[in-house]
Amino acid sequence: MQSVSTKLLLLLSILNQYYLLATPSRVHSISPIPNEALPTKSGYLQVNSTTKSAMFYTFYEAKEPNLLLSETPILIWLQGGPGCSSMLGNFYELGPWRVVSSQGHNVEKLALEPNQGSWNRLFGLVFIDNPIGTGFSLATTTEEIPRDQQAVSKHLYKAIRAFIALESLFKTRPIYVTGESYAGKYVPAIGYYILKRNAGLPTSSQVNLVGVAIGNGLIDPITQVATHAMSAYFSGLVNEKQKTVLEKVQDEAIGLAKLGNWSVATDARSKVLNLLQNMTGLATLYDFRRSIPYEEDLVTTYLSSMEVKKALGANVSIDFEVCSDTVGKILHEDLMKSTKYMVEFLVKHTKVLLYQGEFDLRVGVVAAEAWMKKMKWDQIENFLEADRKVWKVKGKLAGYVQKWGSLSHAIVSNAGHLVPADQAVNSQAMIEDWVLNRGLFSDNGIVEHLNPSYNSE
Template structure:
């Protein structure tokens, strides 16, 4: 937040500190999620009118590969409707990190990704591909719950085949220490500072939310990304190169199928080497309002693995500077790309 205001939203209802009065209140689809987020965002802007004119960028990672396009799509539709000028939301762009956005195309990549990373052999690859095809076929039939179950079976099988400490980063010897966040937010002093009741617990991952959205898992929101692009809002996709869940190959698989008039030009755009302090930081492909970044030395949780590079990536994307500038700048204050 050294250059921007930042607001964290615990989403969906039932996750983080957000509370659901009953399991039935938890959303079961992306439209419901978007409605809740829209109310949260517009209420915040009403309570803090000094932020109203600022450009809004919405970012999230992993399953927020669904939430972020959904709220972007919802805002743009609302803005185009009957909203008065003072109630419109000034959406400027969306950013998705290691996101699950178009599951049918993405689930098809796991076996090849692991095979060409040297993690499984051809027999195991064929075994995984059979499971992947089953998940895809079930999704095409609209059997969403069964399709989700088979997708989880794909990942469980890959975990057993590889014996990795975490599928979020195949180079790690131990899993991410993500429980630190939960311990911090459960601290009584922190709760008081945030205005949270002592009796309210923080749920980093909620089983109730997972169950509510079970049938949503294999559904695509690619059409929502297409709409955001067509409305000229900026879209940033970024992935850590070591992620086996929703990594680089997984993202490229669905980006190649985008129904956007500039998709062909984007796919032909040069993929540039991004360097920081003389070291490779990642690879950047950009055309018009779509940018895709593969982050070097990172897994599923890019800001955890590469915090400084992540910060500057976001700042330069928002400000249209450096590798995200309209002009082909070869260097700037924070690094070079060639």
């Protein structure tokens, strides 16, 4: 006859097996990167020869260039955060291959599949983990991680120069710097820095910067923070009483920023967003339609594979994180500072594209229009008076475009904060038309007038 203890052990064993079967497994099966999905080039771009700190990059050459390679534009993509890896953009948004998940028996399988809306169809595409300490980039010490946009720009400039030096043809190719979210700081900062440096260099030594594109960018935080209550109210997400409460908290953050109390102002902005999150009960403020947040952890898990790291040429000792808390904390005081004056400088000397996903509550359409109205640019009144035109892709509504001179503003329909993730093909059409001056992004006002619903093919 079995003892009581033996029976108890048997019962516990059965219960344990039942628990394992009933509980969703977190075991992952990660497929290696197919040869056809490997970057054209990848590795490290040194920013400090003494400490060996360096930025990680992946480069994908244009798949179907319609120009000579020496004239084919190169797009540089910078992720936001601060401290989020551009590998998120690469493997979740606009790169040629995306991480996808499928469920097997108690196993989540991760693999890559082609992205039909990749931004390297007609152009070369570079993803850079910026600043150092982000993603696979190397920061020898935390003290070396930039604390403001001036320091960010110096490192990025060295990395971009190092990339251009990799191939003789890179020196002649037009460069466009693009990015989203906190890259609303990075993109204007490096664009401004490049143009200032170019002014003192012979043409042969200059970086051939032609334009910058910023998606859902945090550019002028004081102005943008002031719009959260209004955006939520007119989206039907809060009532008038809640709107008033939000406005009071917004004013506190704005007042602190105006006094130069940058760190406390950043905390106050977080209070605004947390309050808005609690009031609305949304899954994410990045896209108020979504029932679950963006699945960024897919990229974290995939890039944690030793085999994947080796294939990309990344330092295998790095524990990959999509977003670095360390970098975020170091740039804490930078968050509420403005780069508007840099955008104003760029719009006078290059072409600028600003675009928003229409359902982003953090740095969306209303926030963008608020700070654009305050731009110091001799053409801003013409821009504000320009028609907002219906934009179609292959006969279907893709959004709206407003353009005057060197400034274009696009609102992408059915998209949130991560526009290329939500609307891959339409975002591809947008960036291609903007770079190539086609359709609603054309400099030809007559063409725009005759074709207000231009169909990008």
